[in-house]
Amino acid sequence: MKKFLALAITFCTWICFHSQNTYAFFGSFNWDxxxxxxxxxxxxxxxGKLSKVxxxxxxxxxxxxxLSPDGKYIFACTESKTENGGSVSSFEFNPENKSLTFISKQKSGGENPVYLTAHKNGKWLVNGNYTExxxxxxxxxEGGKIEPYVQxxxxxxxxxxPDRQERAHIHSTVFSPNFDYLFLPDLGADKIRVFKFENEKNQPLQEAEIAFTKTTLGSGPRHFTFHPNGKFAYCIEEMGGAVSVYSYxxxxxxNLQRxxxxSEKYKDNFESSDVYISPDGKFLYASNRGKENNIAIFSIQNDGKLKTVGYQSVKGKHPRTFNLDPSGNFLITANTGTNNVAVFKRAPETGLLKKVGKKIKIRNVSSVQIRKY
Structure with a gap:
């Protein structure tokens, strides 16, 4: 009887494990x-192979x-870089029949929406408009419908x-680990702006005690992420080609470090773009565009500071964004300049990356999100 139960548990575990699927979602500049x-x-x-669904x-x-916190809905910045346009849209993804269905669309409040984030309660969506x-x-x-903006x-x-910082340019919108603050890297003003987020109010953005943190002049802060332990934050600078490390x-x-x-070979190539931390909290990854086109790999020390480990070519050009899958075993890049997606296997002990699978062609691919269902 014990042997039978053991076999049954093993079989159920196998079924549960193999019934889970991991999906990668890609956005693009299709222009049509x-x-x-x-x-x-x-x-x-x-x-590490990708198969179109x-x-x-x-x-x-x-x-x-x-994605929404439960993965049921996809939210997209739409009509980006469109004159007199700019919107945000929602879609439903059904992993059972593998379908994608349009739900709603609203004005973005600006011509060039570039970043979206959803609150953990699934009731709020925040968009950053770059141009204005x-x-x-x-x-x-209910049902993933986006209502008109309240703020x-x-x-x-x-x-x-003067060429790139003539005015404010919000480049990302990132919640704090407890979702009680919202951080807004402003490339145009060299500031990381911050608001309290009081989700029970009709207008949840409220003034914070400290309204912003200044970054290095001319650095152009772009994307922002928190360490899994909630004690450290990291901001990648598009124009400065650096990551600034903060205690939080x-x-x-x-500020702790910049x-x-x-690499030394490309020390004048200041065009960085995206930043993520491995789920185990041990490594940070940052993408470089321009001449270099690679992922910089850093180990994260106990005090939150970074130590350079190495660099990995993205096997393409202009990696606008990238992401890690929930297990932390794979990293996927969206190489806009060469219309391709590349998948890398991550070594958890060293943090190093190795290209796997075949490159996927997606015209003007610009964004990637990954989730297990």
């Missing part, structure tokens, strides 16, 4: 809503995408580079 814009692929979590046609320039330098907050109703806050001041506590950032993402 009559062509595919959002793509869904299944990731083979053994070999479905796509969506009927929207223009879904340049950045994010603004942030918009939307309620999410649209505009920023004005720029910084020292209750809405406040304190380290370049570029």
């Amino acid at each position: 809503k009559n062509t595919e814009g959002i793509y869904v692929y299944e990731l083979d979590t053994i070999k 479905t796509s969506y046609t009927g929207i223009s320039n879904p340049s950045f995408i994010t 330098g603004s942030v918009s907050v939307y309620p999410i109703s 649209n806050i505009q920023f004005k001041e720029g910084s020292i580079n 506590e209750d809405g406040k950032l304190s 380290i370049y993402t570029h």
